[in-house]
Amino acid sequence: MAATDYGSHRLVVGAHYGMRDWLAQRVTAVVMALYTVFMLVVVFWPGQLDYARWQALFANQATKLFTLVALLAVLYHVWVGMRDIWMDYVKPVGLRLSLQVLTIMWLLACVGGAVQVLWRV
Template sequence: MSRQASGIMAWAVQRVTAVYLALLMTYFMVHFLFNPPADYLELRAWVALPLVSVALVLFVPLLLAHAWVGFRDVLLDYVKLVGVRVVLLALVAFMFLGSGLWAFKAIVIADVTAGISG
C-alpha cells in the first residue's frame, strides 16, 4: 500500500469503528434504560446471549483500533522528532496490547472458567 493510501485506510478504519461503537453504545444505553438487570446473575445471563457476547467480543478490538488510529494520527501530526515519536508509538502500542489481552482475559477466559465451575 502506498503512503498516500494509508491515510485513506486510517480514515476508513476510524469511521467504520466509530459507527459500530456508537451503535453498540446506543443499544446498551437503551437496553439498560428500559430493562436494567435486577442482579448480577441477570446481567450475566444477558451477556451470555449469543448476539450480546459476540458484540462485546468485537467491541474490544474495534475500540482499540479506533483509539490506535486517533493516537497515531495525533502523534504523527504533533511530535516532530522521529525518535520521540517512535518511542511514544511503541508505548501506546504496548499499552493497547496489554489492554486487549486484559479484556480478552476478563471476557473470554472468565466466562469459560465460570462455565466450568458453575
C-alpha cells in the first residue's frame, strides 16, 4: 500500500503500491525476449549474414519499429531498476536525485542516438 508521510506518522492511502512497476518489468522483459528470439532467428537463418542482409532487414519499417519498441522496453526496464537501486541504497536525497536525473539524461541520450542510427539506414 502507498504511504504518505505526515510528520512522524505514515498514512496508508492506497493499495497495489509498486504493482505498476512490477508489471512494467514483466512486460518489458517479454518484449526484450521476443526481440531476442527475432534476432536469433535472423542470425541463424540460412544464408550469408553480411552487410547487405542487415541493410535490407533494417530498411524494413516493421523491423525499425520493432527495434525501437524493444529499445524503449530496455530503457524503461533499466529506468525502473536503476531508480529502485538509487532509492534503496543511496540515502542522501540530493545525491539520489542527482543520480536519478543523470540516469534519465543518459537514457534519453541513448534513445536519441538509437533513433538516429535506425532511421539513417
